[in-house]
Amino acid sequence: MAKRIVIAGLLGGIAMFVWASVAHIFTGLGGVGIQEIPNEKVVLSAMQGALGQNQGLYMFPAPGREGMAGYQARLDANPSGILIYHPPGMKAMEPKQLVIEFLTEVIEAFLAVFLLARTRITGFGAGMGFMVLLGILAALCTNVSYWNWYGFPTSYSAVYMLMQAVNFVVVGLVAVPILKKRAV
Numbered sequence: 783m784a785k786r787i788v789i790a791g792l793l794g795g796i797a798m799f800v801w802a803s804v805a806h807i808f809t810g811l812g813g814v815g816i817q818e819i820p821n822e823k824v825v826l827s828a829m830q831g832a833l834g835q836n837q838g839l840y841m842f843p844a845p846g847r848e849g850m851a852g853y854q855a856r857l858d859a860n861p862s863g864i865l866i867y868h869p870p871g872m873k874a875m876e877p878k879q880l881v882i883e884f885l886t887e888v889i890e891a892f893l894a895v896f897l898l899a900r901t902r903i904t905g906f907g908a909g910m911g912f913m914v915l916l917g918i919l920a921a922l923c924t925n926v927s928y929w930n931w932y933g934f935p936t937s938y939s940a941v942y943m944l945m946q947a948v949n950f951v952v953v954g955l956v957a958v959p960i961l962k963k964r965a966v
Contacts, residue, residue: 783899786899786960786961787892787895787896787899787961788892789960790895790956790957790960790961791888791891791892791893791894791895791896791957792888792891792892793956793957793960794891794892794894794895794952794953794954794956794957795884795887795888795889795890795891795892795953796888797891797952797953797955797956798887798888798890798891798949798950798952798953799883799884799887799888801948801949801952802883802887802945802949805945805948811941811944811945814937814938814941815934815935815936815937815938815939815941816935816938829865829867830869830870833867833869834869835869836867836869837867837868837869838866838867839864839865839866839867840864840865840866840867841863841864841865842860842861842862842863842864842865843856843857843860843862862933863932863933864932887949890920890949890953891953891957894913894916894950894953894954894957895953895957895961897912897916898912898913898957898958898961899961904962905962906958906959906962909954909957909958909961909962910951910954910955910958912954913950913951913953913954913957913958914947914950914951914954916950917946917947917948917949917950917951918947920946920947920949920950921942921943921944921946921947922943925939925942925943925946926939926943
């Protein structure tokens with residue numbers, strides 16, 4: 783049984799990685815809700831001038847030392863948001879990034895398969911239902927909070943939730959038949 787869990791997790795992770803790659807690169811889903819900044823050159827120049835080499839996650843306006851009391855006044859008077867800033871020189875689609883993404887998806891798939899293997903579920907439909915529920919759980923964990931607290935676009939959040947749920951459907955399609963072969 784342990785061998786089937788490892789095989790199902792690995793193959794499920796590979797399938798998840800392939801699906802996620804196709805979804806991002808060939809379907810356009812990865813860009814839903816993301817807009818280009820008008821006058822980008824001016825904004826980029828201002829960011830580089832203000833932040834220089836200080837890579838980080840920034841919230842604006844910053845809450846400041848006085849906490850929530852003064853923060854609402856700053857929100858009323860200023861635009862707000864979050865910014866992930868990288869100084870010039872960041873590489874796109876580096877092998878390291880792809881490896882981290884692949885390993886993350888293999889781990890996700892392995893954990894999902896491991897959990898499924900610990901249930902009494904034996905049928906294909908029930909196994910797929912379990913995977914769908916895991917996918918919905920995974921989709922809700924960060925996407926709703928980012929939409930709610932940071933104002934991520936609804937379209938972006940909805941698409942990423944859908945893609946995350948489909949990730950687990952893909953894992954289920956590969957892994958459930960492998961696990962189903964177990965002794966009942």
